[in-house]
Amino acid sequence: MIEPLVIALSKGRILFKSLSLLKKAGIIPIESVENNRKLLFNTKKKYLNLIILRAIDVPTYVKLGAADMGIVGKDVLLENGSKGLYEPIDFKISKCRLMTAGLIGFNVKNTTRKVATKFVNIAKRYYASKGIKANIIKLYGAMELAPIMNLAEEIIDIVDTGNTLKENGMEPKTLIKNISTRLIVNKTSMIIKYKSINPLIELLISII
Numbered sequence: 336m337i338e339p340l341v342i343a344l345s346k347g348r349i350l351f352k353s354l355s356l357l358k359k360a361g362i363i364p365i366e367s368v369e370n371n372r373k374l375l376f377n378t379k380k381k382y383l384n385l386i387i388l389r390a391i392d393v394p395t396y397v398k399l400g401a402a403d404m405g406i407v408g409k410d411v412l413l414e415n416g417s418k419g420l421y422e423p424i425d426f427k428i429s430k431c432r433l434m435t436a437g438l439i440g441f442n443v444k445n446t447t448r449k450v451a452t453k454f455v456n457i458a459k460r461y462y463a464s465k466g467i468k469a470n471i472i473k474l475y476g477a478m479e480l481a482p483i484m485n486l487a488e489e490i491i492d493i494v495d496t497g498n499t500l501k502e503n504g505m506e507p508k509t510l511i512k513n514i515s516t517r518l519i520v521n522k523t524s525m526i527i528k529y530k531s532i533n534p535l536i537e538l539l540i541s542i543i
């Protein structure tokens with residue numbers, strides 16, 4: 336008997352790519368996920384269900400075993416911690432860079448730096464590792480506005496093309512980490528559902 340499995344997917348910009356990866360592995364929701372308010376989907380593989388969550392909630396569901404596996408950005412894992420999780424696959428999709436950024440041409444002074452970000456834990460670790468004193472201001476969005484409005488001298492955000500920064504008179508400064516989408520697995524599920532999880536991991540590795 337194959338044990339039932341739940342895979343948590345991040346809604347937003349990586350949902351489409353996650354679904355097409357799963358599709359290649361034959362994991363296809365039995366009804367359309369797009370334009371649907373439902374959050375729980377059965378798939379053509381009867382033992383496999385999908386749930387759709389805010390990206391930031393994916394590691395929480397998987398850590399606590401409410402989902403067995405998840406697909407999520409490395410940025411989210413770095414920010415939330417990955418204790419209790421295996422990270423067996425780097426899908427190498429939705430690649431981007433976690434960077435510090437500031438106004439074009441602006442050089443930060445050697446005093447305590449004011450930094451706005453939604454990645455507070457990453458920011459604390461980064462500045463501590465550089466020996467830089469930083470006042471970290473938690474924001475939930477529109478980080479690019481913070482330097483313009485003098486809320487902060489620097490931000491930490493995700494950069495892809497760099498267009499968002501440019502359009503706001505800013506430029507990327509220092510690379511903190513290259514980011515891509517990862518498969519995460521609950522450590523207990525990995526043991527007790529090994530018979531269904533292990534072949535699935537191997538199948539996913541073979542299609543990427």
Ligand code: PRT
Nearest residue numbers: 346347348349390408409429431493494495496497498499
């Ligand atoms: O938006 P919400 O708060 O609901 O959740 P989220 O931001 O965690 O999710 P979402 O859907 O925005 O992003 C999901 C994942 O996509 C992230 O966790 C990253 O791993 C990955 N990813 C890849 C990106 C980008 N590229 C990206 N460009 N996430 C965000 N961006 C944003 C960035 O924050 C900035 O506002 O796009 C803007 C920069 O893009 P460029 O091309 O202008 O540089």
Ligand code: MG
Nearest residue numbers: 347348390476
């Ligand atoms: Mg977002």
